[in-house]
Amino acid sequence: MDKVFIEALEIECVIGIYDWERKIRQPIVLDIEMDSDNRKPAASDNIADTLDYKAISKRLIDFVGQSEFGLVETLAERCCAIILEEFAVTRVRLKLSKVGAVRGAKAVGVILERTRAA
Numbered sequence: 275m276d277k278v279f280i281e282a283l284e285i286e287c288v289i290g291i292y293d294w295e296r297k298i299r300q301p302i303v304l305d306i307e308m309d310s311d312n313r314k315p316a317a318s319d320n321i322a323d324t325l326d327y328k329a330i331s332k333r334l335i336d337f338v339g340q341s342e343f344g345l346v347e348t349l350a351e352r353c354c355a356i357i358l359e360e361f362a363v364t365r366v367r368l369k370l371s372k373v374g375a376v377r378g379a380k381a382v383g384v385i386l387e388r389t390r391a392a
């Protein structure tokens with residue numbers, strides 16, 4: 275299956291379970307792959323036939339930037355739900371990295387694969 279992807283989308287938000295984390299904003303990074311049949315937009319050369327990665331990025335920047343979840347699991351699940359419910363996506367793979375959260379690790383986080391309910 276063809277994919278549309280968004281790589282290394284960095285957004286600052288309130289995220290974390292500790293008191294000190296509730297008082298600061300930290301960067302998270304999203305890497306997203308979405309199933310998308312490329313043949314129709316390739317034939318028409320029309321943005322209306324695509325999965326618009328700019329529109330999806332903007333929606334996630336707005337949502338994540340205002341979010342205040344404790345767990346990365348919760349934030350990642352909500353991002354997948356937005357993609358599946360608001361855009362013409364049937365399957366999404368999303369990696370959420372919390373950069374510098376653990377000493378000695380570049381990043382920690384979660385990877386989800388979700389499909390739209392039939």
Ligand SMILES: Nc1nc2c(c(=O)[nH]1)N=C([C@H](O)[C@@H](O)CO)CN2
Binds near residue numbers: 344347376
């Ligand atoms: N599986 C998870 N483990 C941890 C999380 C999390 O969201 N999911 N969060 C933390 C803390 O907020 C940590 O990131 C602070 O450094 C610890 N473990």
